[in-house]
Amino acid sequence: MSDNARYDGPDLNVFAEAHNWYAYLARLYAPHLGHRVLEVGAGIGTITEKMAPYVANGVVGQWVCLEPDNDQSANLKAMIASGKLPAVCTVSNGLLADLPAHELFDLILYSDVLEHIEDDQGELLRAAEHLTPGGRLLVMSPAHNWLFSDLDRLARHFRRYTRSTLCAIAPPGLKLVDLKYLDSASMAASLANKLALRRGTPSPAQILLWDRGLVRISRWLDPLTCFRIGKSILAVWHNTKDEGKL
Numbered sequence: 679m680s681d682n683a684r685y686d687g688p689d690l691n692v693f694a695e696a697h698n699w700y701a702y703l704a705r706l707y708a709p710h711l712g713h714r715v716l717e718v719g720a721g722i723g724t725i726t727e728k729m730a731p732y733v734a735n736g737v738v739g740q741w742v743c744l745e746p747d748n749d750q751s752a753n754l755k756a757m758i759a760s761g762k763l764p765a766v767c768t769v770s771n772g773l774l775a776d777l778p779a780h781e782l783f784d785l786i787l788y789s790d791v792l793e794h795i796e797d798d799q800g801e802l803l804r805a806a807e808h809l810t811p812g813g814r815l816l817v818m819s820p821a822h823n824w825l826f827s828d829l830d831r832l833a834r835h836f837r838r839y840t841r842s843t844l845c846a847i848a849p850p851g852l853k854l855v856d857l858k859y860l861d862s863a864s865m866a867a868s869l870a871n872k873l874a875l876r877r878g879t880p881s882p883a884q885i886l887l888w889d890r891g892l893v894r895i896s897r898w899l900d901p902l903t904c905f906r907i908g909k910s911i912l913a914v915w916h917n918t919k920d921e922g923k924l
Contacts, residue, residue, distance in 0.1 A: 683816045692882055694724045696889040699861075702787065702897055703818060703912075704728040706858070710814045711912055712784020715741045718774055718805070718902045719791035721750055723757050726767060733764045742783070744774065774804050782810045785873040788817045793835040799847040806849035815852060817844065821859055821911040827872040832879060844913050851919035859908030861897035864888060 694700075703725060711732060720726055720743035733741060741764060745751045751771040757763045758823065770777070786805045795801045805815055820830065820838040837843070841857055848854065867888065871880075880888070900908065 690722045690724065691896065692879065692885055694722060695849065695882060695885050696893070698889045698893045698897075700724055700728040702860075702893060704732060706860075706912060707787065707816060707818075708732040710739050710785055710816055712810075712813065713737070713739045714783045714810075715785045716744060716781075716808065717741065717787045717789070718744050719794070720745045720754055720769075721747075723754050723763055725787075725789045726754075726763055727757070730764050733766060738764075738766055740758040743767055744777070745769065745771060746773050756902045763792075771858075774801060774808070777808060779807070781808055782813070783808055784810050784813045786813070786815050788815075790818060790820070792817050793819045793830075793837055793839070794833070796836050798836070802847055803849045806852060806917065806919075809818065809919075811917060811920040813917045814855075815849075815915045815917070816913070818860075818910060818912045819844075821909055825865075825868050825872060825909060826891070827868070827881065829871070839911050841911070841913075844911065848915055851891075851917060852915035853918050855916045856912070856914040858900070858905035858912045859903075860900055860905065860910040860912055861893065861896045862899050862903050862907040862909075863892040864909050865907065867892060 707729065715738055717726060723743065726741065726743060727818075728783060729741075743754050743873075745754060748771060751769050752761070754767075754769045758765070758767045758769070786809060792798050792801065802815065802817075809815060820835065823838045826835070826838055844857075845854060896908070
């Protein structure tokens with residue numbers, strides 16, 4: 679693992695207070711769970727912890743938290759030891775390229791991670807090599823480059839995505855089975871932050887206002903828009919390669 683693989687973006691603990699948002703994501707991720715799950719860039723364990731109720735039903739036999747930052751990896755291990763994360767969780771301190779080739783997963787999850795990776799297409803090609811036949815690749819990322827703001831720069835984002843840009847980097851042998859834009863109610867607020875407020879890291883008060891107000895509206899509004907509008911994007915691919923060999 680690279681010695682400089684250290685997270686130096688905004689304080690993740692501030693965003694971890696967005697309980698409604700992460701609960702919303704967890705509900706959308708849950709149908710795609712499998713026996714072996716790889717979470718790339720697990721960070722401080724926010725989404726891992728929110729997935730705990732869905733992991734508890736026995737579908738998941740192992741959840742690997744892949745995290746390159748040494749301190750965050752140590753924190754994840756402590757969370758598992760204390761019972762804050764499910765007992766099926768393990769931690770791998772490194773990058774996807776560090777995993778042995780024989781390690782295969784039924785779901786590989788990138789939750790607000792792919793936008794941090796410069797070679798995103800190469801990353802997804804490597805991920806596809808670690809999918810079981812019939813396995814799934816799930817990416818959730820910020821949407822629309824016209825919303826790219828000071829917060830994106832501070833968070834070391836290389837880009838935001840659309841349906842077309844995500845589909846353009848999908849590995850061969852993977853079939854798109856779901857694509858949704860999320861958080862439609864927050865589009866105007868994100869644009870206002872970009873054009874007028876020009877804030878980097880949002881304050882805790884702003885996070886709470888977004889999470890308790892706009893996210894709750896989005897959970898109702900997103901289905902009404904048929905998930906065609908939103909400041910985030912969720913895509914899921916199904917691995918069709920070698921599926922007939924099962």
